[in-house]
Amino acid sequence: MSFLDHVLERPSYGWTDTSGALSVPSKRKLLGEFVSRLNVFSNRKNWLSFFSWFKVVALLPFFVFFVVFHFSWLFLLAGFLYSMVLMGTHGTIWHHRYCTHRAYVFSNRFWRFVTRNLSLKIIPEEIYVISHHVHHAKSDQPGDPYNASGGFLYCFLADVNHQPISRSLDEKDYNRVLGLMKHTGVRSNDFRQYQKWGSVARPSQTILHWVLNWGFWYGVFYLLGGHGLACALFGGAFFWAVGVRTFNYEGHAKGEKDKQRDGIDYNRHDNSINQLWPGYVAGEWHNNHHLYPSSARSGFLPYQLDLAWYYIRVLKLIGGVSSYKDSRKQFLERYHTPFVAGRRRTGGEV
Numbered sequence: 001m002s003f004l005d006h007v008l009e010r011p012s013y014g015w016t017d018t019s020g021a022l023s024v025p026s027k028r029k030l031l032g033e034f035v036s037r038l039n040v041f042s043n044r045k046n047w048l049s050f051f052s053w054f055k056v057v058a059l060l061p062f063f064v065f066f067v068v069f070h071f072s073w074l075f076l077l078a079g080f081l082y083s084m085v086l087m088g089t090h091g092t093i094w095h096h097r098y099c100t101h102r103a104y105v106f107s108n109r110f111w112r113f114v115t116r117n118l119s120l121k122i123i124p125e126e127i128y129v130i131s132h133h134v135h136h137a138k139s140d141q142p143g144d145p146y147n148a149s150g151g152f153l154y155c156f157l158a159d160v161n162h163q164p165i166s167r168s169l170d171e172k173d174y175n176r177v178l179g180l181m182k183h184t185g186v187r188s189n190d191f192r193q194y195q196k197w198g199s200v201a202r203p204s205q206t207i208l209h210w211v212l213n214w215g216f217w218y219g220v221f222y223l224l225g226g227h228g229l230a231c232a233l234f235g236g237a238f239f240w241a242v243g244v245r246t247f248n249y250e251g252h253a254k255g256e257k258d259k260q261r262d263g264i265d266y267n268r269h270d271n272s273i274n275q276l277w278p279g280y281v282a283g284e285w286h287n288n289h290h291l292y293p294s295s296a297r298s299g300f301l302p303y304q305l306d307l308a309w310y311y312i313r314v315l316k317l318i319g320g321v322s323s324y325k326d327s328r329k330q331f332l333e334r335y336h337t338p339f340v341a342g343r344r345r346t347g348g349e350v
């Protein structure tokens with residue numbers, strides 16, 4: 001059994017059914033698993049999942065305060081842009097392209113720190129990173145932690161039900177997990193502490209980081225626009241934190257196999273598709289990304305806006321990033337240019 005086959009905590013309903021096909025649990029089973037894996041009283045190793053959802057729920061009162069006491073259309077727009085564009089793009093820059101795929105290298109710890117804290121801290125790095133390696137290794141196969149064929153809820157609850165690392169890794173495999181996380185700068189548990197807490201992240205430092213990160217940003221937003229702006233942006237973050245959990249289902253075409261379009265979705269090894277909205281607000285051109293996962297740019301065609309790529313480029317210009325990978329040239333040479341030439345030859349639309 002390879003490392004990626006057992007690095008994630010197996011759900012009680014398993015990854016496969018008895019015939020080896022994807023195990024598709026009922027909604028009731030998915031919700032039951034979700035509740036049991038958030039229960040910190042039954043098992044303290046549930047702490048990181050619990051804390052992650054606690055942060056999501058803690059954002060909701062800010063939205064209520066905003067609507068009840070401070071509502072303004074301008075701040076609502078600010079909240080929308082902050083959550084959709086800034087937080088969306090930040091997720092791509094930090095969790096996806098840096099922490100998981102190492103598509104670029106920071107020149108020093110300062111820029112890594114700035115980038116990590118560029119928006120409200122919500123998603124724990126290890127829950128995103130380790131499971132995302134499994135996602136690429138097993139896209140749309142059993143074991144894919146957010147396999148879209150499992151249905152909407154299978155993906156929506158994945159960060160609790162399917163993405164946390166296994167609690168029963170041996171020391172060798174735990175060290176391999178640390179190897180996948182080392183460059184992120186997350187302070188990690190040693191093996192003995194992992195056996196106690198079931199996570200890479202240390203509880204005390206994780207909580208301190210959250211308090212400082214949210215405190216800092218609330219202070220900045222307050223200075224810019226009072227409690228009204230601060231509550232609008234924190235409230236907007238609630239909708240992002242919920243909405244982002246729908247991406248993996250949509251980004252793999254809701255499990256449907258015939259959604260990839262000629263001239264747009266060149267990767268046909270899985271069900272991933274390029275979509276305009278996640279592309280424009282977060283640089284997530286997901287079909288392109290599955291073709292070239294370690295590229296710091298995913299928007300390869302002229303209309304495929306990629307704000308995350310612009311951030312990485314700006315950091316390179318000012319010295320915050322020392323190097324990056326860019327697969328646009330290979331993409332054009334191997335896929336797009338031959339496709340366009342073929343269409344021209346046959347007189348079809350380009």
Ligand SMILES: [Zn+2]
Binds near residue numbers: 251252272290
């Ligand atoms: Zn994918």
Ligand SMILES: [Zn+2]
Binds near residue numbers: 100
């Ligand atoms: Zn990826």
